[in-house]
Amino acid sequence: MFGEPIPRREDPRLLTGQGRYLDDLGRGALAAAFVRSPHAHARIEGIDVDAALDVDGLVAIYTHEDLPPGVGDPLPLLIPHPALTHGRTARPLARDVVRHVGEPVAMVVARDRYLAEDAAERIRVDYEVLPAVVGIENAAAAERLVHEDVPGNVGAHLVQEVGDAPAAVAAAPHRLEFRLDIERSASMPLEGRGVYARWDPDEGSLRVYSSTQTSTGVRMALAARLGLPKTKVEVIAPDVGGGFGVKVVHPWPEEVLVPWAARLLGREVKWTEDRREHFVGAAHERGQVQRVRVGFDDAGRILGLDVTILHDHGAYTPYGIIVPIVTSTQLPGPYKPGAYRVEFTSLYTNTVIVTPYRGAGRPQGVFCMERTMDKIAAHLGLDRAEVRAANFIRPEEFPYDQGLTFQDGRPLIYDSGDYPRMLEMIKELIGWDGFAEEREAARREGRRIGIGLGCYVEGTGVGPYEGGHVEIDSTGRVHVATGLTSQGQGHQTVFAQIAAAELGVPIEDVTVATGDTRRFGYAVGTFASRAAVMSGNAIALACRRVRDKALRIAGEALEADPRDLEITDGVVHVRGDPTAAIPLRTVAVLANPLRYAFDEEARRATQFAVGGSPDEPPVPAGEEPGLEGRDYYSPVRSTFASGMHAAVVETDPETAEIRILRYAVVHDCGRMINPRIVEGQIHGGVAQGVGGALYERMVYDESGQLLNASFMDFLMPYATEVPRIRTGHLETPSPLNPLGIKGAGEAGVIPVSAVIASAVEDAEGIRIDAMPLSPDGLFRLRRRAAVDPALRVERLPA
Amino acid sequence: MSGEPVFEITMTVNGVRRGARAPARRLLSDFLRHDLGLTGTHVGCEHGVCGCCTVLMDGDPVRSCLTLAITAAGHEITTVEGLAPGDGEPSPVQRAFQECHGLQCGFCTPGFLCTVTALLRDNPRPTDEEVLEGISGNLCRCTGYQNIVASVHRAAELIAESGDGS
Numbered sequence: 001m002f003g004e005p006i007p008r009r010e011d012p013r014l015l016t017g018q019g020r021y022l023d024d025l026g027r028g029a030l031a032a033a034f035v036r037s038p039h040a041h042a043r044i045e046g047i048d049v050d051a052a053l054d055v056d057g058l059v060a061i062y063t064h065e066d067l068p069p070g071v072g073d074p075l076p077l078l079i080p081h082p083a084l085t086h087g088r089t090a091r092p093l094a095r096d097v098v099r100h101v102g103e104p105v106a107m108v109v110a111r112d113r114y115l116a117e118d119a120a121e122r123i124r125v126d127y128e129v130l131p132a133v134v135g136i137e138n139a140a141a142a143e144r145l146v147h148e149d150v151p152g153n154v155g156a157h158l159v160q161e162v163g164d165a166p167a168a169v170a171a172a173p174h175r176l177e178f179r180l181d182i183e184r185s186a187s188m189p190l191e192g193r194g195v196y197a198r199w200d201p202d203e204g205s206l207r208v209y210s211s212t213q214t215s216t217g218v219r220m221a222l223a224a225r226l227g228l229p230k231t232k233v234e235v236i237a238p239d240v241g242g243g244f245g246v247k248v249v250h251p252w253p254e255e256v257l258v259p260w261a262a263r264l265l266g267r268e269v270k271w272t273e274d275r276r277e278h279f280v281g282a283a284h285e286r287g288q289v290q291r292v293r294v295g296f297d298d299a300g301r302i303l304g305l306d307v308t309i310l311h312d313h314g315a316y317t318p319y320g321i322i323v324p325i326v327t328s329t330q331l332p333g334p335y336k337p338g339a340y341r342v343e344f345t346s347l348y349t350n351t352v353i354v355t356p357y358r359g360a361g362r363p364q365g366v367f368c369m370e371r372t373m374d375k376i377a378a379h380l381g382l383d384r385a386e387v388r389a390a391n392f393i394r395p396e397e398f399p400y401d402q403g404l405t406f407q408d409g410r411p412l413i414y415d416s417g418d419y420p421r422m423l424e425m426i427k428e429l430i431g432w433d434g435f436a437e438e439r440e441a442a443r444r445e446g447r448r449i450g451i452g453l454g455c456y457v458e459g460t461g462v463g464p465y466e467g468g469h470v471e472i473d474s475t476g477r478v479h480v481a482t483g484l485t486s487q488g489q490g491h492q493t494v495f496a497q498i499a500a501a502e503l504g505v506p507i508e509d510v511t512v513a514t515g516d517t518r519r520f521g522y523a524v525g526t527f528a529s530r531a532a533v534m535s536g537n538a539i540a541l542a543c544r545r546v547r548d549k550a551l552r553i554a555g556e557a558l559e560a561d562p563r564d565l566e567i568t569d570g571v572v573h574v575r576g577d578p579t580a581a582i583p584l585r586t587v588a589v590l591a592n593p594l595r596y597a598f599d600e601e602a603r604r605a606t607q608f609a610v611g612g613s614p615d616e617p618p619v620p621a622g623e624e625p626g627l628e629g630r631d632y633y634s635p636v637r638s639t640f641a642s643g644m645h646a647a648v649v650e651t652d653p654e655t656a657e658i659r660i661l662r663y664a665v666v667h668d669c670g671r672m673i674n675p676r677i678v679e680g681q682i683h684g685g686v687a688q689g690v691g692g693a694l695y696e697r698m699v700y701d702e703s704g705q706l707l708n709a710s711f712m713d714f715l716m717p718y719a720t721e722v723p724r725i726r727t728g729h730l731e732t733p734s735p736l737n738p739l740g741i742k743g744a745g746e747a748g749v750i751p752v753s754a755v756i757a758s759a760v761e762d763a764e765g766i767r768i769d770a771m772p773l774s775p776d777g778l779f780r781l782r783r784r785a786a787v788d789p790a791l792r793v794e795r796l797p798a
Numbered sequence: 799m800s801g802e803p804v805f806e807i808t809m810t811v812n813g814v815r816r817g818a819r820a821p822a823r824r825l826l827s828d829f830l831r832h833d834l835g836l837t838g839t840h841v842g843c844e845h846g847v848c849g850c851c852t853v854l855m856d857g858d859p860v861r862s863c864l865t866l867a868i869t870a871a872g873h874e875i876t877t878v879e880g881l882a883p884g885d886g887e888p889s890p891v892q893r894a895f896q897e898c899h900g901l902q903c904g905f906c907t908p909g910f911l912c913t914v915t916a917l918l919r920d921n922p923r924p925t926d927e928e929v930l931e932g933i934s935g936n937l938c939r940c941t942g943y944q945n946i947v948a949s950v951h952r953a954a955e956l957i958a959e960s961g962d963g964s
């Protein structure tokens with residue numbers, strides 16, 4: 001069962017329109033709509049709601065002044081890293097100043113969304129427009145400030161050092177220095193955010209549904225904001241139509257305001273984000289400028305690497321500075337960079353906030369490292385794969401300590417991997433050796449093709465913990481619950497596979513609940529490729545407890561030593577003796593001594609039926625009734641998945657169009673629970689990577705208007721843009737957890753920009769230092785390279 | 799501002815005559831989802847690009863977010879809820895999507911299913927190119943499309959096997 005590519009158990013529901021996404025709930029609930037700032041930076045002079053008051057169906061309008069303390073206060077700074085010296089967060093509704101287009105200024109509640117928007121449209125807000133800070137370099141120049149009390153627009157500054165990199169670079173036989181640019185993109189799940197809240201006045205309790213990646217996080221935040229005991233707040237993530245990082249941020253302004261209004265009004269209230277709101281009111285990622293200095297020897301081995309990063313974190317920092325921390329610590333990848341120094345400055349701009357999007361800073365770090373590898377190869381006239389191999393951590397060097405501090409505050413120690421083997425696999429899969437002839441043959445036909453390679457290591461499965469609860473009921477059904485949420489990862493399938501394998505029951509008997517605080521209250525969330533590692537192991541551990549208990553009880557009933565028992569197909573039996581057997585459903589009955597018999601099965605558990613010593617309590621000390629168990633998995637540190645991608649691209653000599661002809665992925669996420677689902681995760685990640693490499697960018701003008709805030713203008717790949725992906729798997733089990741698994745969620749996206757840049761550079765013989773790369777971008781590069789030899793790259797051996 | 803005029807809007811949805819009172823500006827997507835309670839049709843952009851809201855109107859795919867409910871009055875609408883033949887079995891297209899792991903979060907899926915159902919009716923054995931072309935108006939942010947393309951081919955096979963195209 002574990003390791004088999006079984007079809008997903010969530011699919012029959014989702015394929016027949018029976019999914020329950022946020023906006024499918026709460027038919028008849030009041031609808032909320034928001035008045036958002038049209039300016040990137042402005043002072044609110046006044047808000048006039050008069051014209052909105054006679055809109056039919058209007059229920060309420062709220063501005064900052066209406067919000068009580070707690071509700072109206074600045075939102076929490078979720079990850080208070082010490083380097084974030086000037087963390088600033090927004091208020092749910094702006095008080096004096098708005099700092100990005102899309103910031104909420106007023107909330108309208110009405111009978112339905114049409115009417116709520118009618119009213120929102122009639123609310124007049126007077127603004128004094130202030131100059132906007134847009135673009136990383138303008139932020140760094142700090143001629144204008146985003147927050148008056150944040151000098152230099154600098155929210156955070158962090159240096160990590162291993163050895164003396166500047167000295168190592170200076171002393172190296174070869175040196176290079178260059179700049180790299182990566183633009184903004186965004187998670188862009190097809191379902192936007194949304195919140196639906198119900199207040200029960202009799203019980204004084206709140207139930208909130210949110211399209212979130214962390215229902216337990218939302219619950220804690222709401223309890224704190226609204227002054228409710230945690231036991232009076234339930235938060236449920238229903239079916240979620242994609243997350244990719246953006247939905248881990250919490251509480252969103254809307255997530256505080258909608259439940260607050262539901263309680264105040266004593267009515268159900270729902271808000272469903274529309275697409276434009278998602279562009280300007282949620283979060284983006286990626287934007288960085290990197291300056292690199294590298295020193296290396298004749299074999300291309302890096303002796304010193306010195307990287308300075310300017311990171312644009314937008315107008316506020318609710319999620320802290322995880323992204324640049326991940327960039328700086330994952331940048332070394334599968335290599336030993338000799339001495340390493342990385343310094344980042346995280347800057348405020350008058351743009352939408354920046355929080356993790358699948359990859360969470362890794363695509364930028366990998367872009368930096370892999371561009372560096374290619375430049376070293378070009379400089380020395382070496383094969384790009386050889387240069388990488390010369391820098392690899394060897395299989396016998398694990399566990400390998402990079403000497404840095406990872407995003408979880410723990411040392412960055414890689415657990416396992418086999419990078420040389422992986423390189424062989426990817427070269428084979430893409431046809432690396434012999435590509436030079438292929439390229440020449442194409443050239444003779446007037447075609448330009450090129451090959452590219454990219455390697456990465458991904459810290460997965462960060463703590464602090466996840467838990468699992470497993471209960472076998474008296475019909476033999478197995479109920480598994482874990483607190484983290486699902487957004488399409490197939491948790492109902494993979495967690496059931498784990499439980500079925502651990503317990504020895506048919507998978508048809510297992511159901512899995514996720515993201516529902518009523519079922520499991522302690523959890524962190526689904527992000528950072530952590531769900532399979534964290535909840536997978538927690539569920540396995542909980543199953544082992546239940547299994548032990550089942551064997552103990554069955555041992556008593558069968559008068560056998562529990563060590564001689566095993567469970568097959570839901571039946572406990574003596575190994576080698578199928579006649580001495582008892583079904584788990586009966587064990588479940590026996591596990592719960594009863595006073596009342598409500599059916600035939602229950603009769604067997606009443607005090608008259610159950611034997612046992614009259615001098616012992618029916619539930620022995622240290623035991624609990626019921627065939628159930630709960631356990632947690634809390635790792636000392638992260639696991640480290642790895643992978644290598646390669647691509648062959650063709651560029652049109654005239655139109656500069658870039659086409660991906662072949663794409664290959666080799667991936668190591670430790671033991672795979674379900675290879676089909678792992679493969680799906682990779683495909684989806686690569687597609688997002690292709691978007692980031694060739695199409696997706698957030699185009700802000702100098703006044704801070706997002707010019708392409710629609711699916712018409714923000715170009716996400718359709719089926720026609722994504723290449724066929726060939727995948728190979730390598731499984732080096734993690735020694736850190738019982739199941740030996742790492743994570744797979746983000747892997748596909750991480751090296752794609754690096755790979756495409758490498759391949760286009762190879763096809764064109766022009767330096768590619770900025771992504772994404774559009775046809776017109778490449779066209780302009782060609783023109784510049786025609787007159788500037790510094791932009792040209794010598795043809796590489798492969 | 800007094801209430802806007804509402805109209806009795808009636809159409810055949812998944813073979814059943816359904817009606818509700820709604821104003822002239824009600825989108826077909828909202829009408830299906832909120833007035834009729836058929837929430838299987840999803841809304842991803844509300845501006846005609848993502849294809850999540852695709853339903854079949856008189857058998858042809860339309861974007862229900864770009865269609866006013868009132869203009870669909872009197873027409874035959876098929877939504878994802880109506881794709882299965884009704885005997886409890888999934889349609890070949892639905893079956894193929896499960897077999898080939900053609901969905902992850904499932905949000906884009908109803909739009910793909912409707913699009914592909916019409917595509918295979920018009921072209922029962924599409925080439926790779928024709929499949930790409932046929933689904934090139936639907937966005938999916940999860941799957942990378944490779945398994946969706948495989949699902950379409952698989953569905954074509956299943957339909958051919960069943961012999962009657964139903």
Ligand code: FES
Nearest residue numbers: 842843844849863
């Ligand atoms: S919701 Fe209709 S096309 Fe996107």
Ligand code: FES
Nearest residue numbers: 902906938939940
């Ligand atoms: S399956 Fe999630 S958008 Fe397609």
